[in-house]
Amino acid sequence: MSGRWTLLVAGLLLLLGVGWWVLSPEPGEVRQVRLLLGTTVEIVAVHPDGAQLNQAVAAAFDEIARIERLMDPARPNSDVARLSVAAKALVVSPETAEVIALGQALAERSSGAFDMSLGRLKALWGLDGEQPHLPAVAEITVALRGSGPGSLVMDGRTARKAAPALQHDLGGVAKGYAVDRAIALLRQHGVTSAAVNAGGDMYLLGQRQGRPWRIGIQHPRQPGTVLCAVDVSNRAVVTSGDYERFFEQNGQRYHHLFDPATGYPSGRCQSVTVIADTVAVADALATALFVLGPEKGLALLSAYPGAEALLVTADGALHRSVGWQEVVTKNGGSRKSS
Amino acid sequence: MMRPRQKRMTRGDLLLAILLLLVALAGLVRMASAPAGARVVVSDGERVLYTAALDEVKDVDLEGPLGVTRLRIDAQGARILASPCPLKVCMGMGPARRDGELLACLPNRILVEVVGPQAEEDYDLLSR
CATH class of the missing domain: 3.10.520.10 (ApbE-like domains)
Structure with a gap:
């Protein structure tokens, strides 16, 4: 092979090598x-x-x-299992104490829309089990008795329930x-x-490969499609929707996001997506906003600087926090997801 | 001894070189645009466990009730390399590479589906 052809082949190999290096997976x-x-x-x-x-x-x-x-x-020796059967004060792990304190703060700020004391109510509906069902009104009334933000008092790592029968769900x-x-x-x-x-x-x-992570937000009524995509970095993203766990009876959908004021699934929203600094706060906020709806929910959100939210209300309308649009990179879309 | 004199590049050589360069560049552009292709979606029958582009060469360990099922994605498509299930039927299914093709390990609750290609823009993860 002559010198110029050697040079040419070497150049091509170099070009392909550089291309492979630039375009290959992270x-x-x-x-x-x-x-x-x-x-x-x-x-x-x-x-x-x-x-x-x-x-x-x-x-x-x-x-x-x-x-x-x-x-x-479900684990007999977990802090939560021990708390559920505790008749008096109980010392829990520092991590459990931290979670309870965080949940209680949000329960109080949301005026009880976020509630960790609904263990009996959730068990009654059975949405986490294999046989969910619509309970009687009297059963719901009993399951809600004594629940609310004040039903669990923390003193350092010591938890004290207001009544022994209360069941807390973290x-x-x-x-x-x-x-x-x-x-x-x-x-x-x-x-x-x-x-x-x-x-x-x-x-x-x-970042992912030099750009922010791109997160698709599930459309609550069109499986396989996304509402929009958001670009985020060093943030939490949580979506709560009525499509995650539900059963239907007489044409009515009963899902797992309960309104603590009524004991029934909240009917104000189809889904809520929250972006926040931590997943724990985003998780609890998504539940609270789902229960509160757009007006009260977005007012609550303003107490959390930097947090943003997108609510899809029961009628399918979209409600966004003030800064939401800054993180949205793409509206609509139809990526098949499952 | 005299070295043979190096011949100068002719016009034909130059054209051939340009042609080869164009072919190489076209290949790179094609590589860059490949992620718009089909995807592999793995679920347990109800919830999505994992999803990736079909052109991402990788092995993925998927945990089910019996243990870890190893999925390989490469030029042949997606196929199950190892499984803790007793009959290993899933491993015998071979690769799936066309839209709608399925691999399933029912004992370990692993369902692999190839979907797409899709026209819409991609995302890294789905919040649902």
């Missing part, structure tokens, strides 16, 4: 899915050191499993808290780009 990316917290937990993380990356992701999953052991009401905060803890572990291991997604409760750390 190096050192790990994506793992596990069934935890009663849902699927997905971690996507990037780090140039593969061993350190695997160690970080394993530590993050371990931390989520640890939080689950503390706060899963699920509205605990899942988000577990994601926040997982992100903290990833950061401790030097990971600067990651997403932790626990059944829709997600935190987006850093």
